[in-house]
Amino acid sequence: MGSTAAQMVIDNADFDLVGVYDARSKDQNLGEDARFSGQDVPAFHDLTAIKTDATVWIDFTIPTAVYENAKFALNNGISPVIGTTGMTDEQVADLQKLAKAKQVGGLIAPNFGISAVLLMQFAQQAAKYFPDAEIIEMHHDDKIDSPSGTAISTARKIAEVRKPKQQGNPDATETLPGARGAEYEGMRIHAVRLPGLVAHEEVMFGGPGEGLTIRQDSFDRISFMTGVKVAVGKINQYHELMIGLENLL
Numbered sequence: 001m002g003s004t005a006a007q008m009v010i011d012n013a014d015f016d017l018v019g020v021y022d023a024r025s026k027d028q029n030l031g032e033d034a035r036f037s038g039q040d041v042p043a044f045h046d047l048t049a050i051k052t053d054a055t056v057w058i059d060f061t062i063p064t065a066v067y068e069n070a071k072f073a074l075n076n077g078i079s080p081v082i083g084t085t086g087m088t089d090e091q092v093a094d095l096q097k098l099a100k101a102k103q104v105g106g107l108i109a110p111n112f113g114i115s116a117v118l119l120m121q122f123a124q125q126a127a128k129y130f131p132d133a134e135i136i137e138m139h140h141d142d143k144i145d146s147p148s149g150t151a152i153s154t155a156r157k158i159a160e161v162r163k164p165k166q167q168g169n170p171d172a173t174e175t176l177p178g179a180r181g182a183e184y185e186g187m188r189i190h191a192v193r194l195p196g197l198v199a200h201e202e203v204m205f206g207g208p209g210e211g212l213t214i215r216q217d218s219f220d221r222i223s224f225m226t227g228v229k230v231a232v233g234k235i236n237q238y239h240e241l242m243i244g245l246e247n248l249l
């Protein structure tokens, strides 16, 4: 995602790529990477060494790095646009407090794809009429966190509009532990990891004698760049850290 986002910034006449950050790479300049030969963009490997006049920080890293990265950005007046998933609710609340104190805008979006943003909205609408739902998220097998940030966000949106409920048979047992998936406020989330997949989600709703399935597919990582582009273009107009791309659409 980092290289896809870097390429998007390079390709956009309204943006300038002024630096890249990867804690583990040894390159001093992005141009040393064959995919970016000809580019002259400083590469940083340590937060404390970053000197920049950047106005936006795009973060697609790992769950254990994103919180410190976002704190660094906010403390330096740089608006974070965060796609990295796996932060705790406490970390997100801390960052929101910091953004408010610093009056810096920022965005955390569990999914920058328009199809996923719409799926979450449609699922919330459907849950008003079909309170029984199960979420199946499907990703490539390199993904570290599960369930996906998108699945958690979908479950949260469904829980917001339905009466609290425990789905399924209260006497149900699992012959193999985990067979029924993870639980979020009485609904189940299932995570599939397979080579060949990119990022996909289905929400299945069931009611008396009928069912509804809503599905979205990211077939290519370019799908996330539509939303990243919108966020980078707008985020400096804000003074708080928002959750969800829908806030900027």
Ligand SMILES: NC(=O)C1=CN([C@@H]2O[C@H](COP(=O)(O)OP(=O)(O)OC[C@H]3O[C@@H](n4cnc5c(N)ncnc54)[C@H](OP(=O)(O)O)[C@@H]3O)[C@@H](O)[C@H]2O)C=CC1
Residues within 6 Å of the ligand: 001, 002, 021, 022, 023, 024, 025, 059, 060, 061, 062, 063, 064, 065, 082, 083, 084, 085, 086, 109, 110, 111, 112, 113, 224
């Ligand atoms: N919101 C959205 O729309 C989307 C979100 N994501 C999320 O974005 C994140 C990244 O996904 P993806 O690109 O597939 O994952 P990758 O594992 O391919 O990339 C993670 C990158 O982070 C780098 N990294 C590791 N440690 C640090 C650190 N301490 N500081 C800075 N960078 C570090 C890694 O470097 P190295 O290679 O050297 O280890 C690697 O380049 C995940 O959380 C994923 O869920 C993904 C797609 C869309």
Ligand SMILES: O=C(O)C1=N[C@H](C(=O)O)C[C@H](O)C1
Residues within 6 Å of the ligand: 085, 110, 111, 112, 139, 143, 144, 147, 148, 149, 150, 151, 198, 199, 200
């Ligand atoms: O790791 C990924 O690939 C993705 N992560 C995000 C998530 O956890 O929801 C967004 C998208 O599903 C791709």
